[in-house]
Amino acid sequence: MKLSASILSIQHDIDIKEKIFKLLNCQIDYLHLDIMDGNFVVNKTWEYSDILKLLPKDAKNLDVHLMVNDVKNYISQFSLLKPLYITFQLEAVNNPLEIINLIKEQDIRVGIALKPNTPISSLKDYFALIDLILVMSVEPGLGGQSFLDNSAQKIDELYDIRESNNYRYVIEVDGGINDKSIDHCRKADIVVVGSFITNGSYEERIEKLKIK
Numbered sequence: 001m002k003l004s005a006s007i008l009s010i011q012h013d014i015d016i017k018e019k020i021f022k023l024l025n026c027q028i029d030y031l032h033l034d035i036m037d038g039n040f041v042v043n044k045t046w047e048y049s050d051i052l053k054l055l056p057k058d059a060k061n062l063d064v065h066l067m068v069n070d071v072k073n074y075i076s077q078f079s080l081l082k083p084l085y086i087t088f089q090l091e092a093v094n095n096p097l098e099i100i101n102l103i104k105e106q107d108i109r110v111g112i113a114l115k116p117n118t119p120i121s122s123l124k125d126y127f128a129l130i131d132l133i134l135v136m137s138v139e140p141g142l143g144g145q146s147f148l149d150n151s152a153q154k155i156d157e158l159y160d161i162r163e164s165n166n167y168r169y170v171i172e173v174d175g176g177i178n179d180k181s182i183d184h185c186r187k188a189d190i191v192v193v194g195s196f197i198t199n200g201s202y203e204e205r206i207e208k209l210k211i212k
Helices: 016-024 048-054 071-081 096-105 151-165 181-185 202-210
Strands: 002-006 030-036 062-067 085-089 109-114 132-136 170-174 190-193
Touching (some): 016 030, 030 071, 181 190
Parallel strands (some): 030 062, 085 109, 109 132
């Protein structure tokens, strides 16, 4: 299981740039960027210009999650960062296939995220086309929420579908993950963790997650 560290919970910290640098030097696999427009979800985070100021120029292994309405515009901007993944919300688009192809044209791995109440069956036409499926284990928009227990069923279902059909997507989980709730995510490939790491000693909290 790989770890993607979210910076959402340090969004308003004065020393956020230094904290991001610190995270990047910890034992994490990806840096998770929650990009919210204040429309698709109530919260608003960063524009592309803000992220450019916050990240080191050589920042790698970026994991971008778009929670926005104008998905195409955000893809055109954030693809310039050359992230490993750009993930969009299925509920935000009318033509998922168009968005999948748009991201792939940028030579970036494509992910689709599902809100807690969106069924797995909504993805049936795209399983073979995408690289990542993000299970939202909280309602998207705010950090620090508690893990929704029914998310474990989604993880298990996606795992079984993948194994039965030889699909290649990885399973990512985001929301309310700590050293306890991570036990519900054992069949996931990537867990996104924010406040549990950033509310304590980064290295110690990451070590707690990795030894579970």
